[in-house]
Structure formats: structure tokens, C-alpha cells
Amino acid sequence: MKTYLTTLKKGIIKENPVFFMLLGMCPVLALTAAAENAVGMGLATTFVLVCSNIVISLLRNLIPPSVRLPCFIVIIAGFVTLTSLLLKEFVPWLYDELGIFLSLIACNCIILGRAEAFARKNKVLLSAADGLGMGIGFTLALFTVGSIREILGFGTWFGLSVTPDFVDPMMIFIMPAGGFFTLGVVIAVVNKIARKRPNNISCDNCPGKELCKRSMNNNEHLSNNG
Numbered sequence: 001m002k003t004y005l006t007t008l009k010k011g012i013i014k015e016n017p018v019f020f021m022l023l024g025m026c027p028v029l030a031l032t033a034a035a036e037n038a039v040g041m042g043l044a045t046t047f048v049l050v051c052s053n054i055v056i057s058l059l060r061n062l063i064p065p066s067v068r069l070p071c072f073i074v075i076i077a078g079f080v081t082l083t084s085l086l087l088k089e090f091v092p093w094l095y096d097e098l099g100i101f102l103s104l105i106a107c108n109c110i111i112l113g114r115a116e117a118f119a120r121k122n123k124v125l126l127s128a129a130d131g132l133g134m135g136i137g138f139t140l141a142l143f144t145v146g147s148i149r150e151i152l153g154f155g156t157w158f159g160l161s162v163t164p165d166f167v168d169p170m171m172i173f174i175m176p177a178g179g180f181f182t183l184g185v186v187i188a189v190v191n192k193i194a195r196k197r198p199n200n201i202s203c204d205n206c207p208g209k210e211l212c213k214r215s216m217n218n219n220e221h222l223s224n225n226g
Contacts, residue, residue, distance in 0.1 A: 054128050
């Protein structure tokens with residue numbers, strides 16, 4: 001259970017695909033003028049991530065290495081098509097708002113990257129946890145940027161007015177330049193916070209502890225002989 005939770009939290013915090021890996025920038029910039037659209041895109045991407053990771057993990061020993069990537073793309077595109085049909089049928093307004101970017105989920109480097117780096121090497125439940133963690137991390141990033149841009153640009157949040165009448169919205173934030181500026185500031189703040197480490201750092205849980213120890217012993221031996 002601890003392994004699954006670690007894998008899940010990794011995509012949300014330590015390896016957030018937007019804030020730390022800088023992946024999926026196209027929908028982050030294009031669909032975050034409103035928080036509602038941002039969350040919708042994030043949830044759709046999460047669904048595709050989890051489902052594609054599960055199927056790829058199930059078929060990892062059956063797919064020939066020579067056609068691995070084309071097979072991954074076909075699987076991902078199939079779930080993107082399913083997502084589009086479901087949204088068109090049950091949430092048509094969101095389908096219209098996401099537009100072409102819904103189909104472009106198939107080209108999202110986060111999904112193909114997790115399929116290649118994780119799902120094809122790990123078991124089903126672990127792959128599902130990885131996809132869910134990355135999807136939640138992606139959704140949180142979209143939600144954060146979208147909330148800031150909507151509040152400052154429209155004076156609303158999920159369509160509800162949140163600023164006083166005498167405060168004029170800054171329309172720059174709903175334009176492309178505002179998207180780049182907001183994303184840059186949020187990434188800078190998140191990375192600044194992430195770089196803060198406690199002073200009592202321990203080597204106990206470091207996977208390279210033994211290698212580091214041997215290297216230090218060798219250096220000490222050479223120094224004494226020299």
C-alpha cells in the first residue's frame with residue numbers, strides 16, 4: 001500500500017507534470033482563462049491517463065518492441081475518442097468549450113511519456129496509481145492557473161462574482177500574454193517552495209548511500225596514499 005501511495009503522490013507533488021517537468025504546456029496556456037474549462041480538461045486527461053496506463057500495463061508482455069510506440073498511440077487515441085463521445089453526449093457545453101484541444105489529448109506528451117516510462121514496465125495497479133497521480137497533478141496545475149486568470153481577468157470564479165464592483169478586471173490575464181505570465185509566476189513560486197529543504201537531511205533512505213560511502217572511502221584512501 002505504501003508503494004501505491006508513494007507512486008500516487010509523486011505525480012501530484014514531486015514530479016508534477018506542469019510545475020516541475022514542464023509538460024502539457026499547450027492546454028495549460030490555451031484552456032485556463034476560466035477555472036471551469038481548466039478542471040474539465042484536467043479530468044478528461046486524467047481519465048485517458050489512467051485507462052491507457054491500465055491497458056498498456058496489461059498488454060506490456062504482448063506488444064512487440066518494434067511496434068511499441070504505434071500501439072501505445074492507438075490505445076491512447078481510442079480512449080481520447082471515447083472521452084470525446086462521452087462529453088459530447090452528456091456534457092455538450094464542455095465538449096464545445098474544449099474544442100480541438102480535446103482531440104489533442106492524444107498528442108499530450110504526459111500520457112505517452114507515462115506509457116513509455118512507467119506503464120510498460122510495471123503492474124496494473126501501480127500503473128493505474130501512476131496515471132491517477134499524474135492526472136491529479138495536471139488537473140491541480142490547470143485549476144491553479146485557471147483560477148488565478150479567471151479571478152484577475154473576469155472578476156469571477158467558476159462563473160460567480162468574487163471581486164467588489166469597484167475593482168475593474170484586468171483583461172490582460174485572459175489573453176495569451178496573461179497566460180504565460182501567470183504560468184511563469186506560479187512555476188517560479190512552486191519551485192522556490194520546493195527547493196526549501198530541512199537542515200537535518202539524512203542519508204538513511206538514499207538509494208545511493210552505499211555508492212556514495214564507497215566513493216568517499218576511495219577518495220580518503222587515495223588522499224592518504226598521496
